[in-house]
Amino acid sequence: xxxxxxxxxxxxxxxxxxxxxxxxxxxxxxxxxxxxxxxxxxxxxxxxxxxxxxxxxxxxxxxxxxxxxxxxxxxxxxxxxxxxxxxxxxxxxxxxxxxxxxxxxxxxxxxxxxxxxxxxxxxxxxxxxxxxxxxxxxxxxxxxxxxxxxxxxxxxxxxxxxxxxxxxxxxxxxxxxxxxxxxxxxxxxxxxxxxxxxxxxxxxxxxxxxxxxxxxxxxxxxxxxxxxxxxxxxxxxxxxxxxxxxxxxxxxxxxxxxxxxxxxxxxxxxxxxxxxxxxxxxxxxxxxxxxxxxxxxxxxxxxxxxxxxxxxxxxxxxxxxxxxxxxxxxxxxxxxxxxxxxxxxxxxxxxxxxxxxxxxxxxxxxxxxxxxxxxxxxxxxxxxxxxxxxxxxxxxxxxxxxxxxxxxxxxxxxxxxxxxxxxxxxxxxxxxxxxxxxxxxxxxxxxxxxxxxxxxxxxxxxxxxxxxxxxxxxxxxxxxxxxxxxxxxxxxxxxxxxxxxxxxxxxxxxxxxxxxxxxxxxxxxxxxxxxxxxxxxxxxxxxxxxxxxxxxxxxxxxxxxxxxxxxxxxxxxxxxxxxxxxx
Numbered sequence: 001x002x003x004x005x006x007x008x009x010x011x012x013x014x015x016x017x018x019x020x021x022x023x024x025x026x027x028x029x030x031x032x033x034x035x036x037x038x039x040x041x042x043x044x045x046x047x048x049x050x051x052x053x054x055x056x057x058x059x060x061x062x063x064x065x066x067x068x069x070x071x072x073x074x075x076x077x078x079x080x081x082x083x084x085x086x087x088x089x090x091x092x093x094x095x096x097x098x099x100x101x102x103x104x105x106x107x108x109x110x111x112x113x114x115x116x117x118x119x120x121x122x123x124x125x126x127x128x129x130x131x132x133x134x135x136x137x138x139x140x141x142x143x144x145x146x147x148x149x150x151x152x153x154x155x156x157x158x159x160x161x162x163x164x165x166x167x168x169x170x171x172x173x174x175x176x177x178x179x180x181x182x183x184x185x186x187x188x189x190x191x192x193x194x195x196x197x198x199x200x201x202x203x204x205x206x207x208x209x210x211x212x213x214x215x216x217x218x219x220x221x222x223x224x225x226x227x228x229x230x231x232x233x234x235x236x237x238x239x240x241x242x243x244x245x246x247x248x249x250x251x252x253x254x255x256x257x258x259x260x261x262x263x264x265x266x267x268x269x270x271x272x273x274x275x276x277x278x279x280x281x282x283x284x285x286x287x288x289x290x291x292x293x294x295x296x297x298x299x300x301x302x303x304x305x306x307x308x309x310x311x312x313x314x315x316x317x318x319x320x321x322x323x324x325x326x327x328x329x330x331x332x333x334x335x336x337x338x339x340x341x342x343x344x345x346x347x348x349x350x351x352x353x354x355x356x357x358x359x360x361x362x363x364x365x366x367x368x369x370x371x372x373x374x375x376x377x378x379x380x381x382x383x384x385x386x387x388x389x390x391x392x393x394x395x396x397x398x399x400x401x402x403x404x405x406x407x408x409x410x411x412x413x414x415x416x417x418x419x420x421x422x423x424x425x426x427x428x429x430x431x432x433x434x435x436x437x438x439x440x441x442x443x444x445x446x447x448x449x450x451x452x453x454x455x456x457x458x459x460x461x462x463x464x465x466x467x468x469x470x471x472x473x474x475x476x477x478x479x480x481x482x483x484x485x486x487x488x489x490x491x492x493x494x495x496x497x498x499x500x501x502x503x504x505x506x507x508x509x510x511x512x513x514x515x516x517x518x519x520x521x522x523x524x525x526x527x528x529x530x531x532x533x534x535x536x537x538x539x540x541x542x543x544x545x546x547x548x549x550x551x552x553x554x555x556x557x558x559x560x561x562x563x564x565x566x567x568x569x570x571x572x573x574x575x576x577x578x579x580x581x582x583x
Contacts, residue, residue, distance in 0.1 A: 002114060004103065005041075007103075012084075018078070019073045023073065023076045029072050037054035038057075052095045053094060067093040070089040070093040073095060084098060085100035101493045108559065109487040109488070119570050120164070123163045123518065124160065124518070126166050127166065129168070130168045130355075130357045130359070131156055131157045132362045133171075133363035134150045134363075138174065138246055138253060139183040143419070151575075155436050155576065158574045159517045159518050160361075163515055165518070173269045175270055176271040176273075183208060186207035187213055187216050188237060188241055189204055190216075216244070219248065220241055224240065250267075259423060260428060279342055282345055282382075283299065283345075289381060299332040302328060304328055307326050308321040310373065311324065329374065345375065345382075349379065352390075353384060358389065359391055363393045364395065368392070376390050399443065401445055407448065426448060426452055431451070432576050432577050433460035433463075434446050436524055461583075463568065466537050466568055469538075469541070473561055474558070474562060474565070477546070477558060480547075482558060484562040485555060485559065499544060500544060502539070503560065506536045523574070523575075533564070533571070537564050537568075
């Protein structure tokens with residue numbers, strides 16, 4: 001079994017059941033009961049390596065004192081050949097188990113046999129899930145929110161894949177609707193100002209103000225229309241400018257994300273949903289299901305009704321749901337144009353119904369919070385179980401700091417810091433590690449000074465240094481004739497120092513951390529795990545001499561160091577961070 005945590009828990013369950021069956025046969029415990037309760041890893045190692053509450057959970061069924069039940073179970077328990085060297089009763093009836101030599105040896109041999117695949121599990125059973133992330137408007141440079149969302153989405157995709165899910169990465173390109181119209185109007189206005197002067201042509205009050213819009217206008221005139229504005233109507237020019245702007249911006253976005261280590265299975269274009277008629281068809285389907293109504297020439301979704309139904313299913317009373325201040329949404333405006341919300345419903349219908357993903361997982365900024373339940377409710381209205389199948393990972397803001405103060409402008413460009421600017425300032429490894437260093441729902445302070453420091457205060461450096469330190473150790477010992485040998489040729493039972501034991505326990509946790517990160521949609525667990533693993537290695541290295549130790553001890557410790565290096569490398573690969581051999 002890849003996950004030795006699960007293996008230990010499974011064996012405890014089997015040991016408890018066998019002990020109970022023996023007790024029931026002897027009459028020391030009443031027959032016909034079912035052992036349940038939890039099996040946990042205590043935070044305090046003095047309580048053992050695992051603790052079961054089975055005796056306490058069975059007390060009501062058996063009508064006995066839980067401690068008496070626990071004592072009977074322990075007295076009937078046979079640990080021969082198991083992962084455990086002892087089991088003892090504690091407190092009101094907990095049963096504490098202490099791991100033995102066999103389990104520690106199997107952790108090492110499992111990692112050896114799995115190699116770069118160590119950490120994988122079949123938890124997801126091949127379930128098809130889509131992770132959609134970044135999906136920035138192609139109307140300007142990507143910002144810090146996109147930088148964080150990119151790493152979160154990419155790392156979460158890696159975690160889900162390792163946990164056994166069939167994972168698909170997607171970028172949704174908003175190349176239709178109001179924002180593209182505003183984009184075109186902004187480029188057109190700047191182009192007119194270039195031709196006739198700023199004072200002679202007003203810029204739209206709601207236009208995009210960035211310097212990149214001026215650059216696009218200049219590029220369009222230079223490359224596509226030196227005689228602008230002659231030869232076409234304003235609307236024709238704006239259509240061409242929108243097309244040009246997208247042709248310039250989308251490849252830039254692709255290039256920045258690829259530089260950042262992010263590649264997608266598909267870039268899905270919103271315009272395709274409109275041109276294929278899928279948005280109109282989706283809205284018509286909602287209408288046929290009685291979920292829409294017309295008012296003042298527009299078509300509205302009965303969002304309030306759908307949300308009340310959703311909240312009642314989730315546990316609210318009809319009276320509570322009736323009191324909520326809920327509003328309906330426009331799907332098609334009086335001018336015949338479909339809203340962004342209509343397109344979003346159609347897009348998610350495409351994910352769940354047309355392409356058959358069991359879950360659509362979206363990484364969104366926290367400012368989209370109000371949109372989550374409305375989208376889920378709309379998909380519920382289509383019979384697609386949006387509440388169960390659409391998962392939104394809401395991501396809090398990023399605060400860039402330098403010299404302890406907030407930073408919003410690049411010193412080099414004098415503009416708001418974009419993803420492109422950031423990757424010019426700091427190493428990509430640091431960016432990827434830092435943006436995933438806290439759970440998505442927590443705000444993130446990104447210290448630009450700390451990200452480039454080469455010391456133990458910098459978390460990515462600290463973990464990478466552990467990998468490099470082990471690489472140097474292995475190279476030095478190899479030069480002296482010491483090779484890393486297979487587990488089967490070693491006496492791993494000599495690894496008894498508390499730092500060695502603690503390190504092997506930490507090594508065993510990677511599959512469990514991946515499983516929990518996938519369950520909770522929180523890939524920051526991998527960062528925390530790697531930091532703790534590096535700390536455990538440094539403690540072991542400082543406490544246990546390798547060079548010059550007795551041959552059997554040297555070989556076992558050398559194997560432990562090499563195993564740790566492999567697990568650190570696997571963990572860093574999940575984050576998309578390199579594992580250097582020298583620093």
